[in-house]
Amino acid sequence: MLLKLVRRPEASRSMVLLSPLIALGLTLLSGIVLFMFMGANPGQALYAFFIEPLTSLYGWGELGVKATPLALIAMALSIGFRAGVWNIGAEGQLTLGAICGAGIALWLHDIEGFWILPLMILFSILGGMAWAAIPAFLRTRFNANEILVSLMLTYVAILLLSYLVHGPWRDPDGFNFPESRVFNDSATVPIILDGTRLHFGWLLAMAAVAGAWILMARTLIGFQVKVIGEAPAAGRYAGFSINRIIWFALMLSGGAAGLAGLLEVAGPIGQLQPTISPGYGFTAIIVAFVGRLHPVGVLLASHLVALSYLGGESAQITLNLPLAVTGVFQGMLLFFLLASDVLIHYRIRPAASVAVREL
Amino acid sequence: MTGTNEELLSDPLLKLSGMTRSFPGVLANDDVHLTLSPREIHALLGENGAGKSTLVKMIYGILKPDAGEITWKGQRVSINSPAYARRLGIAMVFQHFSLFDSLTVFENIVLGMDIGENSIDLRQEIAGISQRYGLPLDPDQHVYTLSVGERQRIEIIRCLLQNPGLLVMDEPTSVLTPQEVEKLFETLRQLAAEGMAILYISHKLDEIKALCSHATILRGGRVVDSVAVAHETPHTLAAKMMGEALAKEPELKTHTPGEVRLSLDHLNVASSSEFGIPLKNISLEVRAGEILGIAGVAGNGQDELRMAISGEITVNADQVRIDGKDCGQLKPNARRMLGLSSVPEERLGHGAVSSMSLSENSFLTAFLRLGLLSGGLINRGACDRFTGGVIERFRVKANGSQAPAESLSGGNLQKFIVGREIRQNPELLVVSQPTWGVDAGAARAIHDALRDLAAAGAAVLVISQDLDELMQISDRIAAICAGGVSATYPANRVTVEQIGLLMAGAQTLENAAEAGHAA
Numbered sequence: 001m002l003l004k005l006v007r008r009p010e011a012s013r014s015m016v017l018l019s020p021l022i023a024l025g026l027t028l029l030s031g032i033v034l035f036m037f038m039g040a041n042p043g044q045a046l047y048a049f050f051i052e053p054l055t056s057l058y059g060w061g062e063l064g065v066k067a068t069p070l071a072l073i074a075m076a077l078s079i080g081f082r083a084g085v086w087n088i089g090a091e092g093q094l095t096l097g098a099i100c101g102a103g104i105a106l107w108l109h110d111i112e113g114f115w116i117l118p119l120m121i122l123f124s125i126l127g128g129m130a131w132a133a134i135p136a137f138l139r140t141r142f143n144a145n146e147i148l149v150s151l152m153l154t155y156v157a158i159l160l161l162s163y164l165v166h167g168p169w170r171d172p173d174g175f176n177f178p179e180s181r182v183f184n185d186s187a188t189v190p191i192i193l194d195g196t197r198l199h200f201g202w203l204l205a206m207a208a209v210a211g212a213w214i215l216m217a218r219t220l221i222g223f224q225v226k227v228i229g230e231a232p233a234a235g236r237y238a239g240f241s242i243n244r245i246i247w248f249a250l251m252l253s254g255g256a257a258g259l260a261g262l263l264e265v266a267g268p269i270g271q272l273q274p275t276i277s278p279g280y281g282f283t284a285i286i287v288a289f290v291g292r293l294h295p296v297g298v299l300l301a302s303h304l305v306a307l308s309y310l311g312g313e314s315a316q317i318t319l320n321l322p323l324a325v326t327g328v329f330q331g332m333l334l335f336f337l338l339a340s341d342v343l344i345h346y347r348i349r350p351a352a353s354v355a356v357r358e359l
Numbered sequence: 360m361t362g363t364n365e366e367l368l369s370d371p372l373l374k375l376s377g378m379t380r381s382f383p384g385v386l387a388n389d390d391v392h393l394t395l396s397p398r399e400i401h402a403l404l405g406e407n408g409a410g411k412s413t414l415v416k417m418i419y420g421i422l423k424p425d426a427g428e429i430t431w432k433g434q435r436v437s438i439n440s441p442a443y444a445r446r447l448g449i450a451m452v453f454q455h456f457s458l459f460d461s462l463t464v465f466e467n468i469v470l471g472m473d474i475g476e477n478s479i480d481l482r483q484e485i486a487g488i489s490q491r492y493g494l495p496l497d498p499d500q501h502v503y504t505l506s507v508g509e510r511q512r513i514e515i516i517r518c519l520l521q522n523p524g525l526l527v528m529d530e531p532t533s534v535l536t537p538q539e540v541e542k543l544f545e546t547l548r549q550l551a552a553e554g555m556a557i558l559y560i561s562h563k564l565d566e567i568k569a570l571c572s573h574a575t576i577l578r579g580g581r582v583v584d585s586v587a588v589a590h591e592t593p594h595t596l597a598a599k600m601m602g603e604a605l606a607k608e609p610e611l612k613t614h615t616p617g618e619v620r621l622s623l624d625h626l627n628v629a630s631s632s633e634f635g636i637p638l639k640n641i642s643l644e645v646r647a648g649e650i651l652g653i654a655g656v657a658g659n660g661q662d663e664l665r666m667a668i669s670g671e672i673t674v675n676a677d678q679v680r681i682d683g684k685d686c687g688q689l690k691p692n693a694r695r696m697l698g699l700s701s702v703p704e705e706r707l708g709h710g711a712v713s714s715m716s717l718s719e720n721s722f723l724t725a726f727l728r729l730g731l732l733s734g735g736l737i738n739r740g741a742c743d744r745f746t747g748g749v750i751e752r753f754r755v756k757a758n759g760s761q762a763p764a765e766s767l768s769g770g771n772l773q774k775f776i777v778g779r780e781i782r783q784n785p786e787l788l789v790v791s792q793p794t795w796g797v798d799a800g801a802a803r804a805i806h807d808a809l810r811d812l813a814a815a816g817a818a819v820l821v822i823s824q825d826l827d828e829l830m831q832i833s834d835r836i837a838a839i840c841a842g843g844v845s846a847t848y849p850a851n852r853v854t855v856e857q858i859g860l861l862m863a864g865a866q867t868l869e870n871a872a873e874a875g876h877a878a
Contacts, residue, residue, distance in 0.1 A: 233709040239691030
């Protein structure tokens with residue numbers, strides 16, 4: 001029997017808001033099944049995954065550390081997504097931002113000064129923007145698909161980073177390890193909670209989320225983003241420039257990703273390494289959708305998904321489960337979310353035998 | 360089964376009783392009854408939202424009734440799919456056609472037929488029907504080259520091939536020129552004379568007077584009356600349809616046109632898409648205090664014309680002038696600051712954003728002229744106050760200024776959009792299809808508002824397919840056809856037929872007269 005999706009006349013508003021929770025519930029259920037198949041006690045495994053990371057102050061600090069890049073990037077991506085601008089290459093912009101900010105730190109490695117970190121932040125934002133400017137230019141000038149361009153540029157950025165840490169920026173006293181010098185104190189993001197690694201960047205991320213909220217709710221540009229995302233013809237009628245919004249969305253997300261990259265290398269990592277992100281730029285896409293493309297949702301979702309990173313590590317340590325469990329959980333969360341969204345907007349009907357003029 | 364042959368013949372073809380259907384919050388059909396005999400052209404009359412479409416959809420098997428009985432040729436039936444309705448002998452021509460633009464007439468017809476039909480026989484059959492009923496069509500022509508009237512003929516032929524006992528026509532004339540309407544009526548009369556029953560849905564009273572023998576009048580989902588049309592006048596029909604004593608017709612004010620507000624000077628716009636319409640050499644002027652009406656069948660460049668004036672399409676600077684200032688290169692908001700407002704044809708997704716509140720939709724076009732931004736932030740209080748004013752002045756039925764645009768009925772949303780533009784006090788207003796799909800009461804309100812605006816000294820350009828509407832509100836009138844605009848004429852000196860000639864492509868009435876003599 002064939003099935004077909006029939007659009008519901010009206011999607012229930014409360015269900016739209018509840019769907020992340022439904023998705024979370026289904027993810028947990030599937031997680032239990034998954035853990036059983038892997039031979040782990042589901043209760044123990046869920047405890048190790050979701051509770052144990054938060055049993056110490058240090059754990060809470062780590063939650064903030066992981067949530068920082070996710071919240072920053074997802075905040076900006078969600079604004080772009082609402083405008084229908086699909087920047088999939090935040091990971092690359094993150095990498096370029098880290099490279100540009102780190103360049104300042106390495107160049108000035110023997111100088112101390114309060115102005116060094118702000119300068120690094122500025123350059124990281126500009127670096128991320130520059131990387132995002134490529135898809136923005138190609139989209140607005142040649143109508144090239146920004147999904148493909150931004151995604152492919154990610155690999156270019158990662159290879160560039162690899163070249164730098166293996167070559168010109170390798171630490172001269174580093175025994176040939178592919179790593180840069182360790183940044184000095186002036187080039188490191190200060191810790192804001194003693195006994196943890198929680199750093200100043202978390203405050204920046206929270207401020208950015210609050211800023212995004214005001215931007216979307218109260219400003220003209222936020223209004224333009226919403227109108228163009230939902231009804232481009234109405235946007236043209238109102239006199240809004242679609243190209244301007246494409247540039248805005250890509251510059252915002254490029255800059256935010258670049259900043260997130262810097263906060264990683266100048267924060268918990270403290271130097272450039274061949275790998276500086278466990279895929280924050282991609283995971284932020286999940287965060288943006290789980291957060292319903294809303295700043296407050298993004299705030300909650302970034303901490304939830306951050307927990308999945310911690311849980312994966314903790315499950316690996318205490319139960320010997322592979323680290324890939326993290327990715328599986330993140331994937332299931334997105335899968336169930338998209339599935340519940342489809343079923344909130346459509347219902348499944350058995351398809352009648354084909355009739356061309358049935359409408 | 361029980362009756363004799365004679366009784367069966369005098370039986371009605373279709374009998375509906377107690378038809379009831381509700382949607383969340385509305386009782387769309389409440390105990391509706393209707394009886395149709397062979398050879399009868401029966402009008403189903405009512406304003407928008409009266410329940411005509413719901414009833415017809417139940418007859419054609421698209422909607423399931425909550426209660427009620429359908430009797431077809433004396434047998435009780437339950438029609439649960441359009442396929443079954445067709446098998447019974449019920450055919451329907453929809454307002455919106457389901458045709459593939461890139462296929463030929465013949466291919467489109469074959470697509471709708473059961474597989475296995477012999478294509479040579481079918482060709483002959485099509486040729487036979489088109490000749491017999493005056494429906495000329497070239498089977499090998501591509502649909503995208505055809506006028507709306509010709510496309511409608513394809514749909515009618517498709518229906519006639521099934522040899523139906525009942526033909527349902529849903530507002531068939533809303534897209535036709537007066538000449539095409541007359542031809543359609545001849546075809547329908549011939550079909551009825553040969554024994555077919557026709558259910559004719561419309562809210563145009565003149566047509567019903569001209570064509571139909573009986574009329575069932577719906578209001579608010581209930582049958583208010585079922586009458587013999589010969590005993591009624593358009594006025595009595597209108598009174599029954601609208602349910603209240605009709606307000607008197609607004610009198611056409613004799614205008615003293617002021618200075619030129621808008622002038623188009625040899626406006627040319629290349630087509631933006633394959634099926635788009637390029638605008639060709641359009642020159643016209645609209646003066647302060649007058650309404651200029653542009654008639655035309657849909658798809659002849661109306662939308663392109665409005666967009667070129669509003670600034671959604673930019674052209675050479677001197678091709679569009681507002682108050683004498685070259686502004687072909689200006690963007691929409693720069694033109695708004697010169698006093699221009701416009702209302703697009705499409706309401707949802709163009710004139711308004713569906714999911715946004717009315718208040719946000721006010722901000723959409725009014726934020727510059729009304730200064731709704733304060734300190735870079737949206738002044739929500741001011742948006743709400745303005746929206747409340749529009750709702751009150753234009754009696755928009757909405758659940759307050761925070762109601763999403765999509766929650767409004769088409770007519771109410773149209774009142775809101777037109778009201779939103781008029782309340783900004785434009786000096787120049789361009790409106791496309793101001794009352795498309797709007798009930799008569801709302802249409803009256805919109806017409807009055809347009810007249811008042813012109814009387815207050817604004818220049819108003821109305822682009823509409825509804826010729827009656829244009830004749831009623833315009834001071835001068837022209838027609839658009841295939842991207843070109845004809846000469847303009849004072850509305851009180853031309854007839855509907857003359858405008859029809861312009862709509863069909865004549866540049867001036869003198870040309871049309873010569874062509875008439877030559878033929």
